Amino acid sequence: MPELPEVQTIAMALAGLVVERTIDDVSVRWPGIVDRPDVTTFVAMMRGRRVTAVSRRGKYLQCALDNGRWLLLHLRMTGEMRVLPAAVAFDPHEHLIFHLENGLDWRFKDTRKFGRVYLIADPAEVVGQLGPEPLDPAFSPAYLARVLAGRQAPIKSLLLDQRLVAGLGNIYADEALFRARIHPLRAGGSLEPAELAALVEAIRDVITQAIAEMGTTLRDYHRPDGSVGRFQNRLQVFRRQGEPCPRCGAILQRLVVGGRSTHFCPQDQPLSGE
């Protein structure tokens, strides 16, 4: 499941492969992947465009085009970016292909078809509602205190709300709460100042380390050259229910919060009593 570190890794690799490349033609093999504009307009407007830059905002890939417009892509659950010779046979889950002028194909593969692309005049049309980046100074304990004030929802659910902070998904939310020793069911508004500070630090740490390890590959996530990430070897609680806590040895538990599988240490992350 690509989250911020995975999308960051993909953006950096993609930049080296498609910046200054021209899109000669476009193949849409499953039209539902194009969110906007309509598919016919999308293909007509993308044909002949040159990519001038690739960046990331939250979990979105942002590609600046030579006509001033923007191509945004979201990989959702199983989306992958691949760049490979056009002669390579299509995979049935490659739904969108940009045929580059240098003989390579830039392909959007997405088994579960949740991913989307947007061709827009201003990135804010899609990413305008996102909260701050976790590594931006704006994401501070004071900011968290302000946006969490009065919130009764579990902190785990709130960390997944992209309007509060951009880029966290299920894996890094669980890992950050573990590192900060905060129970995932704690009401967001109940966190003490010291806990808010610990949470901000934990989120920054886990995101920074995961970027350095080029993301977490559990199944679908691959870099554009097909290689996998390494952070799966650093996961301390995610999908480790039944195993001993790496810090205290208690048995890690799993529960469902907001419909999402959630992993934590019942001893290090107490719900009450401290």
Next chain:
DNA sequence: AAGAGACCCTGGATGC
């Protein structure tokens, strides 16, 4: 307004 839940999808895992 905030929070809960349905929905979109498919393939792998599980159960009988």
Next chain:
DNA sequence: TGCATCCAGGGTCTCT
């Protein structure tokens, strides 16, 4: 062995 069912979860939408 084969078939049916369950589960995974990012984001959007609806309902209360």
